[in-house]
Amino acid sequence: MKSKIKVGIVEDQLLFREGIKAILINWDIFEIVFESADGFSVIDKLEKLTDLPDILMVDLSLPPLDKKEYSGLHLTIALAEKFPEIKVLILSVHNDENFMAELIKNGAHGYLVKDCNPLEVYQAIVAIAEKGSYINSRVLKAIQDSMAKKAKPGKKLLTYISPREEEVLKLTCQQFTADEIAEKLFISVKTVNGHRNNLLLKTGSRNVTGLVTFAIRNNIVQL
Template sequence: MQTNIKIGLVEDQDLVRQGFKSLILGWKDMNVIFESEDGHSVPRKLTGLKELPNILLVDLQLPNKGDLIYSGAHLTMQLQQEFPQIRILILSVQDDPVTMANLIEKGAHGFLSKSCSPSELEHAIRSIHAHGSYINEQTLRALQGRLSHGKATPTPKDDELTSREIEVLRLICQQLTAEEIGEKLFISAKTVNGHRNNLLQKTGSRNITGLVMYAVKKSLVEVN
């Protein structure tokens, strides 16, 4: 039996929000359990829920909080502190590399342009739910451009990672599950998870997205 994926929508335009909701409800094993037309009230609203969404789809351009700017980036950073178990997929009409890289660095688990296809949106949601991130080629290139200019957090030397850990890291960047990685490397999923935990500790990453950023900076993954 498949696990139901609980989705939240943070979008100020009602027509757009309802369009996303209708689309998502048409996909198997997904349900929309939370909606908000602004970002600044989301943490308070989440506190009152009996169950939290697994993934929040967050519009980057959200209404301000009075005179204060409060965008999807601000919400992402606040949720990282208060609800770290919730994964965040940013949706935006802006798809420039700087914006994408900034959002991933701030803790977003994925980024999509609002011009993406329904099939890519579904794939991104499922990838974030199963693997903890969705990093497509466009986002990888954005990260590579940012990290190559030295704006990333200092990372360990390559020789601190074992050859097996590097193998696991490269497969993680391909969005494979622990079971799938285990099958490729002829090791158990438990062993894969052990390597993943070691990678998180050695690289100082908070999550899978952080591991992808490390791999990009160290040129351990190819970007077409």
Template sequence: MKTIKIAIADDQILFRKGIIGIINSFENIEIVFEASDGQELLDLFEKAEEIPDIAILDLSMPVLNGIDTTKILHEKYPDVKIIILSVFSEDRFVTHLMEIGVNAYLIKNVEPEEVERAIKTVVEKDFYFNEAFLSAMQKRISGKKTRLMLQDIIPTLLSQRELEVLDLICKQYTAQEIGEKLFISTRTVDGHRNNLLEKTGMKNTAGLVVFSIKNNLIDPATLM
């Protein structure tokens, strides 16, 4: 199995060194460079001979915070996955981050095993949502009225095949698995995914899942 390369940015030195030690203990995962803020991380990306697979970012950093760093990374290095580590857990805030292209959001008090699981899942399936996040999403949409406008235009916005692909994406099937289930090629699956991103305005697969949950296309309870 290919070693997953990770860059990390966090201004809290003790925490950063601790998480580096934890991540380097995981099998087939290694930290390739570290930074104390987003700008320093971007400078290291510019100099890197090999671009990391994942950037793990603290949300609140001096000079350049996690949100602004995410936006720049997406523009310059679109293949890099983003995992945010933060002390904030408010679900509206987390949802916004997923919509701008973050692949996973973890609270800093999670167990090391979940960090490892999130890293590997993000590489394999493009996003990682834990039970806490999905429960928060479910609470957020409960009691809300269905978005009539979107429900009305969904049949014209997305084709039936795109809806089928979207449903399987939300259930964390890989492109190959989706292709096998729908009897289409992986390239065709990727084409449908790209169309979904363009039509919904989302940045990545994580955003597609958030879009589906917010617009009642899928129940978060089915993803737990």
């Protein structure tokens, strides 16, 4: 008999975490060796662990602790660096195509939307354990689309939001005008508008309302 697949779960919503555990228990090939309610402490906790998980299921929309940035994407990047042997399976409520590709590019081995069924969870984990990755057709398409965008030389591709742009975006979502943001960041209004224009381009939005939904979707701001 093969040894069990060691699974870790990083998910802030306790109810959901318990739910996943309860589902995984149905198959006795899984063993839950690690749990965390936030992304912030995961690396530290893993370093103290002797029995590392083979696969870590990570919620994309982890809440930020204090002012620290620690979304599922940040954690994925950190894991790829410090624990490359651990495979990352992303769990997300959203269905953002750009973000799927972004995550896979940054070291995630699979992407599951939270409205999938338990069987798909099973399949995803087994596929990652055996073949190293689980890419369903939807995610595959997202990656291809993302590639296609980059292939086009003319169109400025979304290299994703720069730190400064993210600051402007956050303040914009908090109902601050460009003038107020300029004051807060000690920069010119022109610069703020420049950042906003770049944001509109990068996110493909027409106006600030698009920026707000983008920010919420991608967990740049929390509700």
